[in-house]
Amino acid sequence: MIIPTKEKGADISRRDLLKSGGAMATVTLASGVTLMSFGGKAAADGLKPGARWGLLIDAGKCPEDCSACVSACSKEHGWEDNGLDTDPQWIRKVTLREKETGRENSLPVMCQHCDEPPCVDVCPTGASFKREDGIVLVNRHTCIGCRYCMMACPFKARSFVHEPVTDQRTDSPRGNGTVEGCNMCVHKIDRGDGTTACVEACQATGNNAMMFGDLNDPESDIAIAVSTYASVELRADLGLNLGVRYQNI
Template sequence: MSELDRRSLLKMGAAAIVGTVIGNGITLYAAPANAGEAAAAAGGNALEVPPKGKARWGMVIDNNKCTAQCTACTAACRAENNVPVFGDERYDGHWIRKVTLTPERGGPEKHLPLLCNHCDQPPCQHVCPVAATFTRHDGIVMIDKHRCIGCRYCMIACPYKARTFVFKETTEWTNKDVPKRAHGVVEKCTFCAHLIDQGKLPACVEACGKSGEAAMLFGDLNNPESAIVKYIRAVATKGVREDLGLEPKVFYTGI
């Protein structure tokens, strides 16, 4: 997408109405543009963090905006969290990855970023034999790598393939404030919990707003006034494999 197009898109994000084309001649009018999206579009990354135990973080990904070529979110995630690329797909870690969906009945392909859905009923946590995977007070499902024994039950349990095993340690630090992972543990998206604790947006959301297509919206699902709740109330959203009853907290529009 050219620079001019992106600018106009950002303007759209800041305007009162966001319209998205979901099919031939069908335009979806979303909720009024809100603080979160406007802040993301403007490049700000402030996040209002409620007191401990009150928040329930969630994400909306507008798949009508997300494009095949854009890798802003995945690149930002790798840089922030020291997720390496070795050039060998057997060893590469993936906290967020772009997935291509091809409809069986034909039609355009969809490209969506898939990350840990931070389920309310996380199967990975239920199967963990050493209680290394846990749900934080704000609903983020995390791995305590100090405890993880690397048995990989959780990788089998996760229907989103959100977890990867650290077969090979990286030696490069792209962000020295965040620990890397030693060989023999399982790693996955943390919703950038270290940034949330500092009142900042996750790296992928910030990158998507800054250099991507501004397709991601992050916020508190418990707060009825938050941008994300208003958006979900106004626009039809869907989780990936909602039929499994895991209650994922990452919602998609346009899939």
């Protein structure tokens, strides 16, 4: 019996009823799924308790002319940037030039998956929320499109869908009038891929500027990396404890 963390009492009892006579349903549906060959690898269902998924980005390894992570994200989630101010960008490449020294640098910026996300604090309906494994998401079922989260986000990580969308990626629903942003490829994490589209793409280019992993698992590569080498958070002054860290900015 699975009870969602934020369910209403009435729904649970209805689910009990359903489950008592519905054990077959899962099996049959699952066989239906196999028949039509979706699915993929079997993985433990549900989020990993105690995890804190994060990214480590090495700006020193990120060439200015490479945007493999951006294209991969766009393809994975079905958003398109055609250069309009109203087009969404879940991830973007930012070029930096140090004012005093003139040193240039380049890195990708996406939702930083704060531990204390301002977008979650300000959202009137609770649609902007943080999963227990640290991923900050928009629940489009309750988003009313007020855009207060976009006002509050220190990283411009969110976009508002300005026009009707069709033929979305089935694993990444998105629609007119709601706010969206990097979801750390939550569908990939849930099915146990252990990586995100941007990280996969970055590794495929051979730059290896991005790393994905569980910051709370001391054995993980990312936890070892951040405990060994210096890394920083963006706008550390805000004290938001970000899930995305950068090196060599």
